[in-house]
Amino acid sequence: MATTLAKAAESVEYAARLEQVSKSFATPGGQQLVLDDITLDVAPGEFVTLLGASGCGKSTLLNLVAGLDRPTAGSITTDGRPALMFQEHALFPWLTAGKNIELALKLRGVAKSERRGRAEELLELVRLKGAYGKRVHELSGGMRQRVALARALAQESNLLLMDEPFAALDAITRDVLHDELTRIWSETGLSVLFVTHNVREAVRLAQRVVLLSSRPGRVAREWDVDIPQPRRIEDAPVAELSLEITEVLRGEIRRHGQH
Amino acid sequence: MASTETKTSPESGSVEAGLDALETAQPGRTPFRKTFVDKVVPPITAIVVVLVVWQGLITLKIVADPTKLPTPGAVWHAFRNDWLQGKLLGYIWTSVSRGLLGFCLALLIGTPLGLLVARVRFVRAAIGPILSGLQSLPSVAWVPPAVIWLGLNNSMMYAVILLGAVPSIANGLVSGVDQVPPLFLRAGRTMGARGLKGTWHVTLPAALPGYVAGMKQGWAFSWRSLMAAEIIANFPDLGTGLGQLLENARTASDMAMVFEAILLILFVGIAIDLLIFSPLERWVLRSRGLLVKG
Numbered sequence: 001m002a003t004t005l006a007k008a009a010e011s012v013e014y015a016a017r018l019e020q021v022s023k024s025f026a027t028p029g030g031q032q033l034v035l036d037d038i039t040l041d042v043a044p045g046e047f048v049t050l051l052g053a054s055g056c057g058k059s060t061l062l063n064l065v066a067g068l069d070r071p072t073a074g075s076i077t078t079d080g081r082p083a084l085m086f087q088e089h090a091l092f093p094w095l096t097a098g099k100n101i102e103l104a105l106k107l108r109g110v111a112k113s114e115r116r117g118r119a120e121e122l123l124e125l126v127r128l129k130g131a132y133g134k135r136v137h138e139l140s141g142g143m144r145q146r147v148a149l150a151r152a153l154a155q156e157s158n159l160l161l162m163d164e165p166f167a168a169l170d171a172i173t174r175d176v177l178h179d180e181l182t183r184i185w186s187e188t189g190l191s192v193l194f195v196t197h198n199v200r201e202a203v204r205l206a207q208r209v210v211l212l213s214s215r216p217g218r219v220a221r222e223w224d225v226d227i228p229q230p231r232r233i234e235d236a237p238v239a240e241l242s243l244e245i246t247e248v249l250r251g252e253i254r255r256h257g258q259h
Numbered sequence: 260m261a262s263t264e265t266k267t268s269p270e271s272g273s274v275e276a277g278l279d280a281l282e283t284a285q286p287g288r289t290p291f292r293k294t295f296v297d298k299v300v301p302p303i304t305a306i307v308v309v310l311v312v313w314q315g316l317i318t319l320k321i322v323a324d325p326t327k328l329p330t331p332g333a334v335w336h337a338f339r340n341d342w343l344q345g346k347l348l349g350y351i352w353t354s355v356s357r358g359l360l361g362f363c364l365a366l367l368i369g370t371p372l373g374l375l376v377a378r379v380r381f382v383r384a385a386i387g388p389i390l391s392g393l394q395s396l397p398s399v400a401w402v403p404p405a406v407i408w409l410g411l412n413n414s415m416m417y418a419v420i421l422l423g424a425v426p427s428i429a430n431g432l433v434s435g436v437d438q439v440p441p442l443f444l445r446a447g448r449t450m451g452a453r454g455l456k457g458t459w460h461v462t463l464p465a466a467l468p469g470y471v472a473g474m475k476q477g478w479a480f481s482w483r484s485l486m487a488a489e490i491i492a493n494f495p496d497l498g499t500g501l502g503q504l505l506e507n508a509r510t511a512s513d514m515a516m517v518f519e520a521i522l523l524i525l526f527v528g529i530a531i532d533l534l535i536f537s538p539l540e541r542w543v544l545r546s547r548g549l550l551v552k553g
């Protein structure tokens with residue numbers, strides 16, 4: 001199932017293109033290289049998960065793609081401004097769930113008369129029909145992440161970046177949200193770059209899994225996932241591929257122990 | 260890409276509804292009786308105890324001189340007299356209108372000042388430390404210089420209010436802006452809220468709790484310094500406020516009236532806080548889920 005690097009030549013179109021991207025941070029001990037020579041394409045409509053150990057630079061990479069930070073070297077091009085969903089919901093507590101979504105619409109220039117209806121449509125899409133007037137603190141963790149997803153979708157970007165959005169949720173809620181995300185992705189035709197350190201989650205969701213090595217982060221290997229959707233996280237083919245990827249990930253981590 | 264129909268497992272929707280129902284807090288209302296017993300009875304008890312002790316001091320002849328300690332009845336009489344002559348509300352209104360007008364001016368000056376200090380690095384380095392240092396200067400200290408600069412008149416009193424409230428308001432806003440979680444700013448930026456849009460839609464609302472705390476402190480400071488200014492600037496044509504009432508009572512050696520004035524100053528200060536600033540603060544905190552129900 002292993003494949004080589006991106007099919008750069010054929011895809012003139014892309015949702016995001018990273019070319020030899022490096023990022024280092026100035027630390028008291030000198031320059032710390034976090035990402036090294038990352039080349040990666042996300043095709044339109046593609047669902048890619050980015051897998052790596054904690055601290056390998058996944059969030060750093062997403063921040064670069066989102067334009068919140070600049071790469072030290074290399075170039076990043078995206079098709080429009082991507083939407084970013086954070087690990088913490090990052091909803092604004094001074095607004096209701098509905099108004100959070102409407103703010104995203106407003107900043108995109110949607111007319112005032114259309115915002116309310118559009119926000120309610122988006123809430124329905126994430127199956128939170130009655131939550132329009134709810135304050136953020138009145139929602140459960142899973143509901144907050146769904147509102148955050150709706151807010152990200154409100155930006156109508158071609159590319160949705162997700163930074164471990166379900167990491168803090170319990171297994172059942174996460175399962176439900178996996179189903180939701182797969183459904184929304186297939187309905188909208190979005191491209192998704194989804195970061196996680198959970199191998200099964202990566203395989204459950206993605207068309208392609210990209211494994212990052214640690215210190216510095218490099219693309220270690222990629223897998224195409226040919227298992228048809230809808231998948232369940234406990235399906236045998238998902239488990240099988242997860243096992244294979246976990247072995248490689250273990251090897252990557254072990255390599256670090258030897259230094 | 261759309262190889263999937265909306266064929267997600269059928270039970271997923273109902274599982275979701277169940278989870279949502281489980282995780283959503285049930286709203287409840289505190290019964291009236293409980294609020295009454297918890298909130299109203301204790302302060303009334305305290306006031307009754309104070310009155311009993313006060314009357315006891317006089318009845319038991321522990322303090323015998325009525326020019327030092329008037330009876331509660333005499334103070335009540337002073338209130339009643341002023342009320343019947345229609346002067347009581349006038350005293351209160353003179354001071355309160357001065358205080359609130361001065362405070363609104365302080366808001367108009369303190370808010371842009373606070374924003375400048377918070378956002379412009381040069382301004383912060385230049386006046387930030389002075390501004391926060393000014394908070395530990397008792398604002399009464401501004402009364403003598405204000406008298407020399409402006410004379411014994413209304414502008415002097417407004418100047419004293421401004422000097423008391425502006426630093427608190429500006430500082431509150433600065434610390435509010437400083438404490439805005441970077442996550443909110445980043446979330447705003449990914450949605451396209453940069454520059455002025457970012458300030459308006461993200462920074463300012465996120466900084467509101469600190470701003471309101473600064474307003475509250477600013478009011479407390481300006482009320483105190485206004486009273487000091489009124490005691491000093493005491494001319495009939497300036498109008499008689501609560502500070503002037505206190506000073507008049509002192510010159511007349513009327514201890515019942517002194518008590519009346521002090522109680523009025525205290526209650527008006529508390530009332531403004533209870534009627535305006537506390538509800539504002541509670542509303543801001545509650546709407547963000549920052550207020551734990553006591």
Ligand SMILES: Nc1ncnc2c1ncn2[C@@H]1O[C@H](COP(=O)(O)OP(=O)(O)OP(=O)(O)O)[C@@H](O)[C@H]1O
Binds near residue numbers: 056060061197
């Ligand atoms: N602003 C910064 N300044 C200095 N070092 C940083 C900065 N941001 C990140 N790093 C370093 O870069 C490395 C990667 O951080 P990053 O947050 O991208 O990891 P991650 O893969 O998202 O980890 P996790 O799975 O725990 O979220 C870490 O070692 C971190 O210390």
Ligand SMILES: [Mg+2]
Binds near residue numbers: 058
């Ligand atoms: Mg991270």
